[in-house]
Amino acid sequence: MREYGNCWRDFLSGDDVLDSSWYEGSSWNEMLCIYRHELAIKLGEGFRPLIDGTFHEENELKGRNHVAQRLYCYSELHTNEELYAELTSWRRKKAAIERKAPYFIGSNRLLRLISAFVPQSLEELLQLPGFGESKAGEYGSEILEISCRSEREKGFPLDWVPQQVSNEEYMAWLYKQKEQKYKHDLEQYRTRRMMLRGIADGKNLLQLEQECELSRRDLLEMMENLEKEGYDTEPLIMYELQEMSEEEQKRVWSAYEELGDGYLKPVLQQVYGTDTVSGAAMELLYERIRLIRIRFRRSVESKQSVG
8 A cells, every 4th residue: 555645844943843744644635635735824824835936926916817816805805794794694585585505696705795895886796707797687786775885985997906905915815715725625525535435334314414514415416426427326325215116216217218307396396296295305305306316317328338
């Protein structure tokens, strides 16, 4: 078994050094995730690489998304927290009414842009990155109703922003974004590995939900991604569908053949009718037809590869 490892060395006063082991073990992927995360933390603290450091920073400062990134940076450093709280409250209520995930209404980053620059018209809203015509048509008037109640110090256009953020502030912010991204990647990697081990050990969704600290919906999404990558999740599917009759499973399968596998709701309505159960019972039905969809897609891909 090959062993991997990396460490960070701090040179102290005199000849003293302090070594920090970032990871030692047999998994190259995990070591790489930890290395990137720990390095991003050090860069965020002000350390800079001696080799190719200038070239690296110039790319960050002159990238094609440079202007938008500066706006994001400024908005996070100058958020109107009171306005941001109002916007998040509105988003939460809107998401509940429309039965959508909150980020479909507006990401945290977008709400921070709004709270920092306080747009007063639809034209100004459309100048914010990530806010397009579609979102303006759906939510523009409601957002403006909230933002117009707040005062602002500077107006649009936002060409004054780059001069308000120093390169040092900007680079520190960029490295913080990388730190958060690599931390997320590391958590995803570990959760994915934990789930694969759980499936191999015969654990069910409830056990994985507790062990991985994820919702059942997130676990199902991870199962779909694992299937796309070629991993076998069939043992878990078999366990979760053992209380579902073969006849019921066949009806769901036939609905996918007729309607396609793009959306769950049409399949649910065709198999169980429009006036079906609600609440936890409804979630269970969605969960089961989603598990059957994994099988259905696997079958389609297998036939295509053979053909």
